[in-house]
Amino acid sequence: MAHAGRPATTGAAVADAAVADRGLVACPDCDLLQRLPLVPLRQTARCARCRAPLWRHKPDSLERTLALALAAAILLLIANVVPMLGLSVAGREAFTTVVGGVVAMWREGTQVVAMLVLFAAVIAPALQIACLLLVVLAVRRPPAPHWVATLLHGYEFVREWSMIEIMLLGVLVALIKIAELATVIPGLALFVLGSLVFLLAAMAATFDPRLAWERIEWAAGSDQGGVARGLR
Amino acid sequence: MRTAGFVSARSLGLAGCEACGLVVRLPAAGGVDHCPRCGERLHSRRPASIERSWALAITALVLYVPANLLPVMTTNTPLGAVSDTIMQGVVELWSPTSWPLAIVVFVASVTIPLGKLIALAYLLLTVQRGSVRSNGQRVRLYRLLKFIGRWSMLDVFVDTFVVALIQLRPLMWVEPGAGVIFFAGVVVVTMLAVNSFDPRLIWDLPQQERHGDG
Numbered sequence A: 001m002a003h004a005g006r007p008a009t010t011g012a013a014v015a016d017a018a019v020a021d022r023g024l025v026a027c028p029d030c031d032l033l034q035r036l037p038l039v040p041l042r043q044t045a046r047c048a049r050c051r052a053p054l055w056r057h058k059p060d061s062l063e064r065t066l067a068l069a070l071a072a073a074i075l076l077l078i079a080n081v082v083p084m085l086g087l088s089v090a091g092r093e094a095f096t097t098v099v100g101g102v103v104a105m106w107r108e109g110t111q112v113v114a115m116l117v118l119f120a121a122v123i124a125p126a127l128q129i130a131c132l133l134l135v136v137l138a139v140r141r142p143p144a145p146h147w148v149a150t151l152l153h154g155y156e157f158v159r160e161w162s163m164i165e166i167m168l169l170g171v172l173v174a175l176i177k178i179a180e181l182a183t184v185i186p187g188l189a190l191f192v193l194g195s196l197v198f199l200l201a202a203m204a205a206t207f208d209p210r211l212a213w214e215r216i217e218w219a220a221g222s223d224q225g226g227v228a229r230g231l232r
Numbered sequence B: 001m002r003t004a005g006f007v008s009a010r011s012l013g014l015a016g017c018e019a020c021g022l023v024v025r026l027p028a029a030g031g032v033d034h035c036p037r038c039g040e041r042l043h044s045r046r047p048a049s050i051e052r053s054w055a056l057a058i059t060a061l062v063l064y065v066p067a068n069l070l071p072v073m074t075t076n077t078p079l080g081a082v083s084d085t086i087m088q089g090v091v092e093l094w095s096p097t098s099w100p101l102a103i104v105v106f107v108a109s110v111t112i113p114l115g116k117l118i119a120l121a122y123l124l125l126t127v128q129r130g131s132v133r134s135n136g137q138r139v140r141l142y143r144l145l146k147f148i149g150r151w152s153m154l155d156v157f158v159d160t161f162v163v164a165l166i167q168l169r170p171l172m173w174v175e176p177g178a179g180v181i182f183f184a185g186v187v188v189v190t191m192l193a194v195n196s197f198d199p200r201l202i203w204d205l206p207q208q209e210r211h212g213d214g
């Protein structure tokens, strides 16, 4: 873990150059203005004051993210069409998918909860993967058009609400609760979702948002040269 | 504005864009500006951060009461109906083999939401008093809250899949209770409350509050 560089101490001089100097960062957790140090591969630059991670030097970020996002998209698709959980009791069998859970909650009168589960377990992960997939494809040839910025905003927002790992733990607890009453049959989707948890974590860890932002056309449209200069 | 040689972006009239990280000079006259790169609104501190966090935290605390008192699910059999609150669900899960999961559900459903609200109240109160002590610990507490808050959704998923599977009318079927609606509300509102809190406020000195541009 590399330490961040020395904090900027020559106030006014730094301030005048700040906007043009792409190496300057303001820590998101403490607002400390500092120069992003050049850290070796697979090392994290941390804030000199509060130790917040500022940037991680990731190898082949865009290529690897693309591969992981493609794999995640396929797994998410499979996970939502094959049965996830089944049970058999007194000669009767019942199966459910992820969406089956949403439909049951909707029918039983808790529509708000059904929509929240649908969003956290299906829509948010799907958006997370789709946004990232489009972003890494679009920034391959910089400068990427400005709608890519909207997708990147969407990705950052949706990440917090994508809760596949929590849903999987919830399914495990539900399974144990039900096991007292009936024979539980684990479905294929359970294993697909288990792999998806690791893929999504790897996808988020591989993606370098700083690199993507540097390749996107500016909203103000005035700094095309800056975009080109900012490329690594 | 300067603590031990550290210079904040705000003290130089700059702000780091919260969306893309670009360091931008804020307009001297104040007012709204947008990030020239990503188009997001720029502010050196999130507007009305403390007020919003308090309002959402208090809302969550109010929702927390019915979430724990009302049943989250009702199991129907020909012999009658049994309703369970979150706590009763934890007790039922307690057995020689599944007690670790009972602890996980208890921590995620009862401890985390309440602990989050207490910790957020502590952060808000220390910021409002202009405290300059244990800043490092307070920012780590904030990061912990951001990280663990989502896990409270656990019980919502548990209830959803128990309801979805046990639909064997007239032998046995499970219906969700009103408690799960309030509980889902607690989870979402506490997440929004932590998201409204601006951790950069922890590092601001008291005099900045008076001269600050909000």
Ligand SMILES: [Zn+2]
Pocket: A027, A028, A029, A030, A031, A032, A047, A048, A049, A050, A051, A052
């Ligand atoms: Zn910092």
Ligand SMILES: [Zn+2]
Pocket: B017, B018, B019, B020, B021, B022, B035, B036, B037, B038, B039, B040
């Ligand atoms: Zn921006």
